[in-house]
Amino acid sequence: MRKRDVAWATVALLAFWEAIALLAGLSILPAPHAVALVLVRELGRELPAHFAASLWRVTAGIGLSVLLATPAGLLLGQSRRWSALLSPLVYLLYPIPKVVFVPVVFLLLGIGDVAKIAIIFIILFFQVLVLVRDQAASIPPQLVLSLRSLGAGRRALFRFVYLPASLPAVLTALRQSVGTAIAVLYIAELFATRHGLGYYIYFQGSTLMDYPAMYAGIVMMSALGLGLYFGVDWLERRLCPWK
Amino acid sequence: MISIRSLRFAWPSAGFATASPPLFEDFDLEIGRGETWAVLGASGCGKTSLLTLLAGLARPEGGEILIDGERLVRPRPRTGLILQDYGLLPWATVRENAALGLRVRGFYGPDGIHAPREGAAATQRPGRGPDGVHAPREGAVPDKADPAEVGPWLERLAIADIADKYPLTISGGQRQRTAIARTLALGPDLLLMDEPFSSLDALIREDLQDLTLELCREGGLTLVLVTHSIEEAARVGSRILVLGRAPNRTPRVIENPGPAGPGSPEHSQLCASLREALEATPGGGR
Secondary structure, three states: OOHHHHHHHHHHHHHHHHHHHHHHOOOOOOOHHHHHHHHHHHHOOOHHHHHHHHHHHHHHHHHHHHHHHHHHHHHHHHOHHHHHHHHHHHHHHOOOOHHHHHHHHHHHHOOOHHHHHHHHHHHHHHHHHHHHHHHHHOOOHHHHHHHHHOOOOHHHHHHHHHHHHHHHHHHHHHHHHHHHHHHHHHHHOOOOOOOOHHHHHHHHHHHOOOHHHHHHHHHHHHHHHHHHHHHHHHHHHHHOOOO | OEEEEEEEEOOOOOOOOOOOOOOEEEEEEEEOOOOEEEEEOOOOOOHHHHHHHHOOOOOOOEEEEEEOOEEOOOOOOOEEEEOOOOOOOOOOOHHHHHOHHHHHHHHHOOOOOOOOOOOOOOOOOOOOOOOOOOOOOOOOOOOOOOHHHHHHHHHHOOOHHHOOOOHHHOOHHHHHHHHHHHHHOOOOOEEEEEOOOOOOOHHHHHHHHHHHHHHHHHHOOEEEEEEOOHHHHHHHOOEEEEOOOOOEOOOEEEEOOOOOOOOOHHHHHHHHHHHHHHHHOOOOOO
């Protein structure tokens, strides 16, 4: 995607928002310029701390899921025996919407950061696992054979074939599930916390009735999602230049 | 150089599939150093399996394969294997792919600790550098495994100008040149090729056939090239092994009378006798 096109789309969206706000004239739909002013004000107060809390939870969840799901996916993709043993389990668990486990995770892990990170972890883990497994399983046997003929043993195969082959799968999994992860983070932050953008948005909107501030929170949450999405894009261009 | 003695081989059955019939039974063959061999046969005759066995990537069920007097039990550092396709890493440039063998050697280092030891072939000398398992023994080739040394091979194979491109963006001929550079950079003495040129255009194919023979002559390499094409066998092989329907027992070897180009009476004569041999072998000429 070209940067100029993205900038144009942003301008078009803001113009659309401004027009709707003007036509509606409702206090719960402030115009973007009003939200921008409040956003600047709030950035001087507590909003950055809420942003940081959310950012920490989502990156910790992403990091943990990539660290654990990638080796597990490689194992399942490479080893027929492990795949036969565990794939039925993955097959059953993969399609279950993980968000339904939110109350269970809170009950088991308490109401702190651990539970919120765990929820994001559960969602991303299966996405990464399945995509890395399929990627590892689709590596042509000829590729492995020719590496073995060059003297590669198990460790060299891992280093030169399986690890680089799994990178794009990890990034694709992240791109597909970062949006879901942030949506679920919002829900998780509604419960028993005083930190995070989810809490901030809800508190401003339904307790303080400060709608421009609520929208400032929404803008920051969108920025978090977009930032992660663009980050994945950037990593893909850096790490997978052959694509 | 290569002695195949009383070879018996069948692919092991996978899962619930019935065991595949043996491809070789009591099969003997001698291949001399520096000879160029073509292995010709219809699909399913076992020619690729023979190459896999010679590469040490599969084990005989019975009998043995000796290379330079040593029993083959695993891939041998000085054997180079080139497959029809898919041999290159898609995420690595031509230069990185060509240097891959050297990097694999550098990865294990000359210590030999990570080399699995089984059988008599692992006659390494402890603590004395290259172990002869993942890296050749001392003196076999220059023991430095410096990926930068691949440069001259890129020049020799005329792919230096595309060294920074990725395999998906270059032609099939250039991909095969990269695979050849990667193999030759390791200083092999035996080159195994499995239908290496069959997906290429005729002119490029002939070009690479000649280049391969030239490189084998320059380096004194022994060549075993598997093909289903009579013309290719006649062009490349100084001796041609014709395989028929499995199981193969007695090798049928046809001598190439000499380096006569296509179109010459000798060449047509050879092609005719190869075709005859293919049709005469049980299961051939299907």
